[in-house]
Amino acid sequence: MSDTIQQDWDPRAESVLNDQIAAYDDIRGRCPVAFSDYLQWSLFRHEDVRRVLNDHETFSNAASRHLSVPNAMDPPEHSHFRQLIEPYFGPDAMRVFAPQCWAIAERVVGRLPVDGDVEAMTEMGQDFALEIQCAFMGWPTRLHEPLRAWVKRQQDATLAGDRQRLGELALEFDGVIREQLESRRALGDAAPVDVTTQIMNETVKGRSLSDEEIVSILRNWTVGELGTISASIGILMNYLALNPELQARLRVEPSLLSAAIDEILRVDAPLMSNRRITTRPVEIGGRHIAAGERLTLLWGSANRDEAVFGNADEVRLDRNPKDNLLYGAGVHVCPGAPLARMELEFFIKALLEATVELAPIAERPAIRALYPAGGYSAVPLKVRRQQA
Template sequence: MSDTHQQDWDPRAEEVLDDQIAAYDEMRGRCPVAFSDYLQWSLLRHADVRRVLEDHVTFSNAASRHLSVPNAMDPPEHTRFRRLIEPYFGPAAMAEFAPRCRAIAGAVVDRLPADGEVEAMAEMGQDFALEIQCAFMGWPATLHEPLRAWVKRQQAATLAQDREALGELALEFDGVIHEQLASRRAAGDAAPDDVTTRIMNETVEGRALADEEIVSILRNWTVGELGTISASIGILARYLAANPELQGRLRADRRLLPAAIDEILRLDAPLMSNRRVVTRPVEIGGRRLAAGERLTLLWGSANRDEAVFGDPDEVRLDRDPKDNLLYGAGIHVCPGAPLARMELHDFMDALLDASVDIALLPGRPAVRALYPAGGYSAVPLHVRR
């Protein structure tokens, strides 16, 4: 167990936070399974992360202190809830939501200035994430600004590692969901036929879902999407601004857009990590881990592994998509991937349609977000429409 307590690195060190991607690239070559007090065991190689994703018996998802349906569950419990959830992101559901998704993407882009500076995280990423998520859930537009303020406070508390504030914020968000459930129950048969109402009426193993389970499902869908969709749009917009040749290719041939989006988000992760817990003694990457040890899967490193991708910064639109862990792999692969892909495609398509050029602002670099967030906290750009 002495190996367990060896401090291999400090993920919160200034030199790491200054450029997390570069720091992960360096650690991947030097110490691909690394221990720290902050993240416990960090896995930085693609092969090790994939092994964990595909062995849910040895590496359990039950790593949360709170109920998380189905994210922090293992089979058979995970299987039952996953079967319930997947149709919400199936082809029929996506076809039904597609017109609304395109309309919201177009409306957000239409609000951008005709020719001027845009802060992509706030004016594009956050606006779109809030509006599209509320629309998907069937929540009112009056929640946009309260949720924006909540996200800002939640990010600040996460950076400060203020557990008391995070606990209060979690209860506050759960309160928002409870209000949505209460309003639908009060409406009875007149309740809107939306995703939230449908989840309320689901059953698992012949029983109705408990409110705690409903809240957990809706929380996971909403909180996760608000952060990752916003981060993704900031990453994508900045990358196209910095790479006018690729921007031109995508303007000329939109069929390349889905592959380009996945590839750009491979090299610059919108979601930095996930957690697992070891269920039995195991050796991985030459390190011995005991049952109960905690793991951090660093997507921001694994998806840049030279052993799989060669030059991690090279955007190649012909890569084998199965190597890209953007949405995970194995039984816990993100069920919402079809929705996220549609949202990002529709937004970037609308942005390219409505503009003739997206450019960096000289002397105004983007500001990187800090772990556990991926992407940027600010992306100043010039958009010419």
């Protein structure tokens, strides 16, 4: 059916890619459920996106051609794996990881120049994402640079739309994970007691996890986070540099950091979209959509919907957090949200404690990332450190 539908917009048009957020704001008011050959049915409104998130029977998460545990699963299968995964991000697990998380945040921030320029995405965001994710997984530090190179190759292949190369890179990353599994099996009882080893010993519905399931879980915990954590840090650092009043307030009121971070990332999405597939014919946003059609949920639009947030660009720390779809909603809400929130809060806290000023560089403005990435590809900033 979708082959015969006229395009409402072109997500790859230069005018859209140059400023995704402005383009989405415009389309949301004119065509809130819009069709394109590239993304099929794109949902721009908060109301429609939330409806999809809360109706997993009509809007299935099983939209991937590859095994994705539990992201591309629906209840009841999703529920079994979700129950297995959630303790890894529960309060006890976060308390255990917190000291190491804080130490890494301080170490990465400690590399800032005393008084000079920094590129927030690569020098801060990517460094922190690589180090923090390897530490959480229990992976060796020798993987930092190979993974950095892998992320760059993946970004290039994504922008080029090179599906064959993306498939090769996925297999390459799976190989990194399998190497970690094999090394632990070779060590037997002497294997490190870490997240990776623990997942290897989990069971679901009375059976051991297959290697394919283990690899899928660990891939979801690493590949996605390497991109979204670094994107988030770039967005946050850029926003604070451009808004010195909020920057100053957060330096003296760090208790506001959590709300401020979620609100800034609502305004400027680090993750632009997610997918669903319809299981039956449905009408949404005034459009009739057949069964088996692909939907693209545009977080970068829904979280800026003026019907919910009024002036979407206004960072307000008193907003109802339940309206913020930064980590999704419903049964598929991101299980790793507690970890991501702790990582970002610790990083920004360490950053503000170590510096007296973050400022933009007028002649070198931040460069926006291109879809499917959110945030920026480069964020040059001026930084002044606290004097010892």
